[in-house]
Amino acid sequence: MASILVLYFILFSTLFSSLNGKFSEQFPLAISTKRMEKMTRLNFYFHDVLSGSSPTAILIAGPSSKMANKFGSTFMIDDPLTEGPEPTSKLVGRAQGMYSLASQHDIGLLMVMDFAFVEGMYNGSTLSILGRNPVLNTVREMPIVGGSGLFRYARGYALARTVSADQKTGNAVVEYNISVVHF
Ligand SMILES: *[C@@H]1O[C@H](CO)[C@@H](O)[C@H](O)[C@H]1NC(C)=O
Numbered sequence: 001m002a003s004i005l006v007l008y009f010i011l012f013s014t015l016f017s018s019l020n021g022k023f024s025e026q027f028p029l030a031i032s033t034k035r036m037e038k039m040t041r042l043n044f045y046f047h048d049v050l051s052g053s054s055p056t057a058i059l060i061a062g063p064s065s066k067m068a069n070k071f072g073s074t075f076m077i078d079d080p081l082t083e084g085p086e087p088t089s090k091l092v093g094r095a096q097g098m099y100s101l102a103s104q105h106d107i108g109l110l111m112v113m114d115f116a117f118v119e120g121m122y123n124g125s126t127l128s129i130l131g132r133n134p135v136l137n138t139v140r141e142m143p144i145v146g147g148s149g150l151f152r153y154a155r156g157y158a159l160a161r162t163v164s165a166d167q168k169t170g171n172a173v174v175e176y177n178i179s180v181v182h183f
């Protein structure tokens with residue numbers, strides 16, 4: 001009974017503070033001890049190749065290719081993910097999906113992609129990313145919204161940092177650090 005009163009207090013105090021214009025509030029949810037959750041951290045490099053005879057990212061919608069880097073430009077990607085920063089480094093997966101220039105005020109991409117892993121026990125498992133990527137920032141954070149296989153019920157975040165970017169071709173290598181909680 002006492003705990004129900006406490007719960008009511010928490011619920012109503014949250015409600016009132018939001019009515020007072022407070023933007024956010026956090027409070028603990030019930031802690032489940034039924035299943036052990038795991039935390040996984042991953043580190044790999046993403047290779048986005050726009051130039052040459054076999055690009056891994058192609059413009060599929062938006063302004064004409066002469067103005068490829070304009071609001072609305074949308075690229076379909078199938079980018080290799082490797083263990084190290086060199087393109088010849090061991091393949092651990094592929095980033096498959098799309099990104100679009102979604103900001104009219106700065107360079108901000110909307111990323112919608114799956115990381116499809118091929119390495120070791122992760123072979124066949126995926127992680128799904130949906131988030132904003134302000135590419136000129138040194139480190140960008142994007143949400144991991146789900147996963148499959150070993151990553152069922154995944155949630156977490158990715159930190160991305162550009163290692164190299166060719167101004168002329170647009171080719172880029174990006175380091176990703178992933179932290180996910182899953183079953
Ligand atoms: C990953 O799994 C696929 C399909 O089961 C298999 O063909 C492939 O050889 C595996 N790759 C690695 C690196 O284990």
Ligand SMILES: *[C@@H]1O[C@H](CO)[C@@H](O)[C@H](O)[C@H]1NC(C)=O
Nearest residue numbers: 043139159160161175176177
């Ligand atoms: C990823 O983690 C490594 C090791 O902790 C660190 O050196 C690197 O700066 C991190 N990169 C990003 C993009 O967070």
